[in-house]
Amino acid sequence: xxxxxxxxxxxxxSDVKVAAGHAAEARSKQFASKYHHRLVKVRKAKKxxxxxxxxxxDVVVG
Numbered sequence: 001x002x003x004x005x006x007x008x009x010x011x012x013x014s015d016v017k018v019a020a021g022h023a024a025e026a027r028s029k030q031f032a033s034k035y036h037h038r039l040v041k042v043r044k045a046k047k048x049x050x051x052x053x054x055x056x057x058d059v060v061v062g
Contacts, residue, residue, distance in 0.1 A: 006056065009045040016045045019055040027061060037061040 009016050017039075024039040031037075044058035 003049055006046045006048050009047040009055070011042040011045050013045070015053065016042055016047070016055065016057070019053075020045075020057050020059050023057060023059065024061045 020039050020042045024037045028037045038061060040060040040062045042057060042059050046056040048054040048056075
């Protein structure tokens, strides 16, 4: 893809799954363990290639 541009990513990509897991964990920490959020499913993913990767994720947590 174009450097700096957003492109659709495979929801089953290992990097997407890792990023989604980190997002769910960060969400749990926002509630100071009152609630525990776990990743249920990644519905859509986009990635941006920069000095590393940025992700835009549409996820289901429960």
